[in-house]
Amino acid sequence: MRQQPELIITVLTAPGDPEPLGIEAVRARAEVRFAYDEASLTATLPGTDVLLVTDFRTEALAAAWHTADRLQWIHAASTGVDALMFPALIDGPVIVSNASGTFDYAIAEYVLCTVLMFAKDFHNSVRLQVQHQWQHRTTERVDGKRVLVVGAGSIGREIARLLTAVGMQVHGIARTERAHDPDFISVRSQAELHAELAHADYVVIAAPLTPQTHGLFDSTAFKAMRSTARLINIGRGPIVNTADLVTALREGQIAGAGLDVFEQEPLPESHPLWDMHNVIMTAHMAGDAVGWEQALMNQFIDNLEGWLAGKDIFNQVNKKLGYAG
Template structure:
């Protein structure tokens, strides 16, 4: 990438700490930093946008920010911007992929361990007199974990799961190169039916793309090993929740741990809220006291690279969505 002109305006979705402002002033002298609040008109002459949680979709952003050259997302998901016009634009899109590995891996393992030790039953029964409530407990050691969507979060999860004695299988669109740490084997998504049939635990960490919308549907739940547990720490819309509720109610699945759903939150009367073998964790898996510093470090590194015309890190292929 080469710069046609120097950066003049950076719009941020949340206040920047003083050390970051000083760093930017040194790296990009003369650049204006403006905070995006309720007035989107400040986007009119923005070269760079580091958005917060609430930002316009791709089409509206193109209309509001005709000079925009680079958008740095502070999360991994970017589907809200990927309208056809935005995909075809020259705007470079980067994300914060890689900063979620530790916390989402730990969160996922907490869900597996909760089911293994019967914590949903124990927590519901802690105010009852029963000293030994009826519950089903099992050991993770020796069981099989299938991770569908083997990216950077999965790379953090696999060795941690293997350390607990789980046999770990990864699944993604393409395979090649050395086997990632912690994996017993890696398979392509076309081989998913056999892998689903072998897994005691299935974790979805799929990104949201047109190909993954409703990916886990009634057909795929039917392919999962009877009595397995299902977990979603990726994107809510990758799962058909009616099909999931049916698989849980029928006993096909022994339980589900869902950090993400569609919609969020689920309606109060949704069937998944009434099932005792479901854990809902309200999209908290990515939370960490280190989140903002890690995301900001990527943004600052990319600003330096953008200024000097070097390749950016975490560039999103706008056509694939990741």
């Protein structure tokens, strides 16, 4: 058993964020410090054993990294750990874990909702409602439609299961091809992405942001998609080239986009995406269903208690790949 009295845990939040829900349980086990930017992290990182990162967009850690003198473990209270993947951390001994599993089902429901909204043209029904306009239209059915989920990790898998449950035909793209996957009709490698895009009615990005996925959806990818297809991104904004997406939507290369994540968040007020009637968007909240903050803290406490009792840390991120695998 590690000596608990000496344990120091620093919580790295976004500037202005309140203390994370449930932090008392951490205080019962360690000295808890808070940081929210480079200066405050530089002041708190020396002596810190464990870093809990709740700001998935942080740039402070890379900047303050030289002051980490005793750090053993970084837990990200998010699925994506792209903001943490700088060379000194990747190449060093510090363990990184993430919140894999916490958001999966809520995100799958969100994706199903956007798929159905596109099929039923429900985003435009809301616009018509705002304008007091009664306008009958013919809609689409989703059963039997083909989906390509890019990213076959735990979130992609949950999406596949839920969309299959409503009668959709779900295929996947992973880093490497897989035979006989229980949740996907087929799983091809990223090298076959463009060939697969040509067959999909809905394309869902559920991949981590890594050097391999950065800008993966560019004009070439959009040209490979069907003009009737919709793109849904619940992964990370920079996987999509936003300028190319706007062009693809304007020129009818694809039929629509459902976006919860963006290259720049919040999306700038003047961005053309806001006004596009073939775009459905939300404020990076797809996974944040009731109880999400407590669930994140519970998961960290579970991991912490195990570690203090000498067990392996779970949800460890493969730092070479950039995600928990």
